[in-house]
Amino acid sequence: MLIEKLKDLKIVDLITVVVPGIIVIGFSYKFGFYYSKAIDANWVLSLFTPIDFITAQFNLYMYYFTAVVYLDRVIGGSEKLKEGLITGNATMLGSFIGLYFLQGKIAFIFYVYALVSLHAIALILYSKSIGLRSLGFLAIFVILPMIAGGQEATKVSQGILPVVKLSKTIDVVGPWYLLDKFSDKAILIKPTQTMNYFKVVELKEIEYIQSAKLDKNINKF
Structure with a gap:
């Protein structure tokens, strides 16, 4: 199982594979944040170290981890992938509709992040097409973090800052x-x-x- 394989990763594997990926995610998030219209201060990016990028966005890591667990534990691999994704989409849609009446914007953000994370990671893990797998990597490491950064930057125009x-x-x-x-x-x-x-x-x-x-x-x- 995928989770068991992740547990077997050595420190060297984490340093050479996982850590650079997390840095890219953090940089993409900061890029979307500081290049946004609300802030427009791309020069700030030069101030950050790799450690700052690693700790930039823990929320996205939770979406990715949840998607991996769902694909591995609930769906169980590629054999029942289609049926599992249909069930997952139905569950997320139901959650979105339920939460929308309580917190419309928050529910929409949750739905987009969860939807993109689930399908992008499914493409990375199970697609045999290089193009589709590349699209999955692009979504996980660049597109979704940039969207999250841009969304976070709206707090400036809304005044939601300490x-x-x-x-x-x-x-x-x-x-x-x-x-x-x-x-x-x-x-x-x-x-x-x-x-x-x-x-x-x-x-x-x-x-x-x-x-x-x-x-x-x-x-x-």
Whole structure:
């Protein structure tokens, strides 16, 4: 079984195969995030290390892991792949319809990620076509992470970001918001109607961080 084979992977295999794949996923996520219209700061990518890319997006890893477990444990391989995918799609669609009435946008995002993850990994594991397998790899390592990054960037325009209080005064009036972090530094953003201001500070320069949910003026950039 696939899960048992994954357990047998050695440290060398993880370093040479798994780790580079995770780095590519993290880079694609950051690329989609910083190249988005809401942020438009591709220069930030040069600040990150491979470790920052590895820890960039744990949510996607859960979708991928769930898809692998479903394909391996529930479907059991390629023999019942067609029937298993039909059942999986029906289950996800039912979940989407049920969740839509509670959290419409969240349900749609969940459905897209789960749908793409399941079918892309199925192509990678069981397709005999090089073209289809390549499409599966492209979806898992590039397309889906970039979509996730772009979706996360909408928090900037929506104002769903933590407010940062710096210990020193700065030349741009108004609150700064925590956008990202790397190493022992934080990336702050101050959105305005004309442009975005950015500031890279050490974590020790931050006096406190206020939850976005507590800031009543968060949407008034």
